[in-house]
Amino acid sequence: MLQNHPGETESPVSNDWSPPQASLRLTGGERALAHGTFSLSLLTLGPAVIGTGIVSEAKGPFPAGWMIVGALALVGILCLAITALMLYKGATRRVKEQLTYYQISGISGRYPETHREALQLDGVNAVGNWSETLENWPCEVRMNRSLATFKSFSLCSVDEAKTALDEDWGVLTREGYDQTVRSLMEGLHTRQFLHESLSGHRQSMFQRLSALTGLAANDIEALVSSPTNAHSPTQLIWAWDWWRVIPLSRNAFMAGLIPEEVAWENILTVSSWTHALFDSLPAYHRNLRVGHAFWSNNYAMGQARKTVLDTFENSSLPIRKVKWRSIDSGLLPRYVLDGLAEERDDEHHGSHGLLN
Incomplete structure (x- = not known):
């Protein structure tokens, strides 16, 4: 069972991928980590792409160059993965936390119809x-x-x-x-x-x-x-x-x-x-x-x-x-x-x- 998110009218609650990023329910630390890793991915993947072209045009073997390019690409991909994880965590938090609340509360599903008939009377x-x-x-x-x-x-x-x-x-x-x-x-x-x-x-x-x-x-x-x-x-x-x-x-x-x-x-x-x-x-x-x-x-x-x-x-x-x-x-x-x-x-x- 899922209800609306408290304070909102859409029912049931859904994952929130809408911009701006603040709407994804990221905490301050998670938002900083997402910004930081995304920025670092740009700083590493950009040089990695440029470096790939330079190394591939080099005359003769250049193993050190490929190692540097590979390391930059690996760091960039890792940073993008962390960014994606933070965004996914924020976007799905509302649903997951509501389900966690029900689990702790012992609420396993919708109430019987007699109870729901009663709650309908509190439409106000x-x-x-x-x-x-x-x-x-x-x-x-x-x-x-x-x-x-x-x-x-x-x-x-x-x-x-x-x-x-x-x-x-x-x-x-x-x-x-x-x-x-x-x-x-x-x-x-x-x-x-x-x-x-x-x-x-x-x-x-x-x-x-x-x-x-x-x-x-x-x-x-x-x-x-x-x-x-x-x-x-x-x-x-x-x-x-x-x-x-x-x-x-x-x-x-x-x-x-x-x-x-x-x-x-x-x-x-x-x-x-x-x-x-x-x-x-x-x-x-x-x-x-x-x-x-x-x-x-x-x-x-x-x-x-x-x-x-x-x-x-x-x-x-x-x-x-x-x-x-x-x-x-x-x-x-x-x-x-x-x-x-x-x-x-x-x-x-x-x-x-x-x-x-």
Whole structure:
């Protein structure tokens, strides 16, 4: 299995022979050696060619001349061989180092389709990052005490992953992770969205979300309609809360807060719920955008999110080509199936949120 090179979009990664030489991933020492040996080959092969003509025109045997010409030619050919070796080493480094990373990490091939279906839901973070592994970037936590170093990409350190978790979530412990995942699974933002949707200014909110997303206000209002049957639950903005479990779990694994098994358990849970509630990837993305708009209340951020999702949907990434699998809605939690009925029956709906 090969993915794109970290930070680039071409998938899978390929050998890089393109100029300039710096693009060949040569280290400073290798680049100096390649330049030096190539220059020396010119300084030796040139005189060797000229010397061949002079010696061949000499009157009578000239063994010393042939020895000098042969020595110059041999040195020149050796220098060219070293130059070629350095260029080959640099050009193939990206592929070889990615394969080395997988070997050290114990990743032997593509994940099962259920795992890939789940990773497809994180299309927001797919383009330019890794989309076929639990980690979205090569990470230090995978190294298993290996002393291997990589020259074509840098590893995400545990500290870098923790910093991102702290900045995005305020999560730095396993307990904090578990609590955040639980609140997202239960509808941290979805419940607030329902409260606002049942308030006196709901029409203003629907119009605002329509302006932020470009989606019809009627379609957004329909997300709140009470479920008519268990096979067609209310969607609200569940995509937003459940999606957030995925990057949170990926980052928590990269930060060393949770083992791989825990990350996958939570990711696969929200993935199964998502495939039970939505009938296609575009439908899921539309709901995700509404949830993002409700959370951000920012037009520029909303347009940027739409651009990222459109780029992913139109990309040729293998993860994008995973077929959407619909799952029976019967596996959804009761509070999703009944459209948060207890919240609807509460006479004291909160009035904080998007428009305040």
